Amino acid sequence: MPLSLIILAAGQGKRMHSDLPKVLQPLAGRPLLGHVIHAGRTLEPAAIHIVYGHGGDLVRAAYPDTDLSWALQAEQLGTGHAVAQAMPDIPDDHQVLVLYGDVPLIEPNTLSDLVQRAGEDGLALLSVHLDDATGYGRVLRDNAGNVYRIVEEKDANRKEKTVREANTGVLSTSAGRLRQWLSRLNNDNAQGEYYLTDVITLAVRDGVKVQAVPAPTTAEVLGVNDRLQLAQLESDFRRLSAHRLMRAGVTVVDPQRLDIRGEVTAGRDVRLDINVVLEGRVSLGDRVVVGPGVVIRNATIGHDTVIHPYSVIDGADIDSRCVIGPYARLRPGSQLAEGAHVGNFVELKNASLGAGSKANHLTYLGDATIGERVNIGAGTITCNYDGQNKWPTVIEDGAFVGSGSMLVAPLTVGAAATVGAGSTITKSVPRGGLTLERSTQKSYAHWSRPSKATIEERASTIARSELKDDADPTA
Ligand code: UD1
Numbered sequence: 001m002p003l004s005l006i007i008l009a010a011g012q013g014k015r016m017h018s019d020l021p022k023v024l025q026p027l028a029g030r031p032l033l034g035h036v037i038h039a040g041r042t043l044e045p046a047a048i049h050i051v052y053g054h055g056g057d058l059v060r061a062a063y064p065d066t067d068l069s070w071a072l073q074a075e076q077l078g079t080g081h082a083v084a085q086a087m088p089d090i091p092d093d094h095q096v097l098v099l100y101g102d103v104p105l106i107e108p109n110t111l112s113d114l115v116q117r118a119g120e121d122g123l124a125l126l127s128v129h130l131d132d133a134t135g136y137g138r139v140l141r142d143n144a145g146n147v148y149r150i151v152e153e154k155d156a157n158r159k160e161k162t163v164r165e166a167n168t169g170v171l172s173t174s175a176g177r178l179r180q181w182l183s184r185l186n187n188d189n190a191q192g193e194y195y196l197t198d199v200i201t202l203a204v205r206d207g208v209k210v211q212a213v214p215a216p217t218t219a220e221v222l223g224v225n226d227r228l229q230l231a232q233l234e235s236d237f238r239r240l241s242a243h244r245l246m247r248a249g250v251t252v253v254d255p256q257r258l259d260i261r262g263e264v265t266a267g268r269d270v271r272l273d274i275n276v277v278l279e280g281r282v283s284l285g286d287r288v289v290v291g292p293g294v295v296i297r298n299a300t301i302g303h304d305t306v307i308h309p310y311s312v313i314d315g316a317d318i319d320s321r322c323v324i325g326p327y328a329r330l331r332p333g334s335q336l337a338e339g340a341h342v343g344n345f346v347e348l349k350n351a352s353l354g355a356g357s358k359a360n361h362l363t364y365l366g367d368a369t370i371g372e373r374v375n376i377g378a379g380t381i382t383c384n385y386d387g388q389n390k391w392p393t394v395i396e397d398g399a400f401v402g403s404g405s406m407l408v409a410p411l412t413v414g415a416a417a418t419v420g421a422g423s424t425i426t427k428s429v430p431r432g433g434l435t436l437e438r439s440t441q442k443s444y445a446h447w448s449r450p451s452k453a454t455i456e457e458r459a460s461t462i463a464r465s466e467l468k469d470d471a472d473p474t475a
Pocket residue numbers: 008009010011012051073075076077078079080081082100101102135136137138150152166167168169194195196197223
């Protein structure tokens with residue numbers, strides 16, 4: 001049976017006190033709705049319908065993806081009414097799975113299990129056992145344990161309120177049946193809403209098999225209504241991500257002090273020290289070591305690479321056996337080939353270092369293509385920006401750039417060339433040999449350090465020295 005997802009996202013989220021619609025609030029670097037869409041897509045549904053509210057154009061604009069269909073619910077008349085808005089686009093022979101756009105941590109396995117249990121002709125809803133289920137709809141079971149109704153908090157009597165099995169809102173059944181039940185809903189209840197939960201009673205009446213399936217974990221079914229709940233789920237996300245990595249063979253020195261805000265894949269025997277932040281898509285090869293305080297965003301790190309403390313790596317592609325930091329900054333477009341070294345206070349932007357090349361101290365390499373086995377001395381700067389334009393620097397294999405060199409781009413340093421320390425290089429450097437740009441060094445044997453003097457004495461010293469030929473430049 002083809003599967004159609006319906007994601008309810010018409011809620012305003014007043015309690016967020018935000019200009020941003022609730023489902024666009026970020027959790028772990030991605031909007032709440034994005035998490036739900038992502039989880040939903042893993043089921044490979046035939047269609048994903050999102051029910052959005054009045055003024056929710058921002059939500060639509062945030063997801064221009066062509067596999068998403070949008071249904072406007074202009075007035076919020078209840079969850080049953082919301083689901084009904086998406087139904088005209090869903091054929092009778094589809095199975096429907098209803099999700100909430102503000103319940104971000106739902107697990108794909110939980111969803112596929114629920115869809116399977118609903119099957120071709122049943123109804124399955126996801127429930128959760130809570131110590132305090134206040135506010136939730138309660139799952140009512142008869143003596144045999146069969147579900148016969150969900151009662152909302154506001155409609156529940158005292159005995160029903162003691163039930164701890166809560167409705168999560170996630171449910172699955174066939175589109176044909178759901179369409180029928182939805183058309184039979186009324187809003188004759190405490191809130192004057194069309195309750196999706198009332199389809200349970202109708203299903204039971206029609207002799208359809210109804211199952212409430214308890215969720216494997218609580219965090220995955222919790223919704224976000226305010227920023228406290230958002231922070232709580234962010235913390236749950238962190239914990240779950242850390243646990244997932246540890247189960248896959250990563251050593252996490254302190255799971256409480258690892259921040260994952262994206263999708264991380266890691267090889268075997270990776271080690272993550274404290275206060276590491278991993279954002280976006282991060283891939284870590286086998287035996288990668290990440291020191292304390294390192295931030296890695298959208299980067300691939302090859303086998304056996306070591307990242308020393310407090311380095312920031314963003315949009316970089318790093319091969320195996322590289323050594324980075326401490327205090328290195330690799331900006332977008334940085335590429336390190338096998339065995340390259342980037343040391344302390346070195347910044348790379350749109351720059352590639354070939355195999356075995358090293359820039360170990362205090363250097364800026366921007367818009368630079370650097371070959372293999374190149375040594376970049378301390379304090380080297382590619383002067384890539386003239387105030388208007390960015391210019392490229394090419395440094396060929398085996399070159400040695402002395403410390404404190406200014407390489408004023410555009411230029412090429414030829415293969416195996418040596419640039420003398422302290423040079424300001426403004427033209428391309430030929431292959432091999434030594435190129436340097438440096439004024440002649442002078443010594444003044446009889447120079448003495450200044451003594452305390454009045455402004456008048458100082459003026460007369462300068463006047464006298466101007467008469468001499470080889471003036472002491474410091475006088
Ligand atoms: C609903 C369930 C309740 C369950 C609870 C879990 C009903 C009647 N009640 O409660 O049994 O325990 O969720 O959190 O279904 N929405 C719309 N349009 C609407 C109303 C809601 O899109 O007209 C969306 C909201 O954006 C939200 C979701 O549906 O994502 C749930 O709405 P909310 O008001 O939070 O839940 P309740 O109706 O209180």
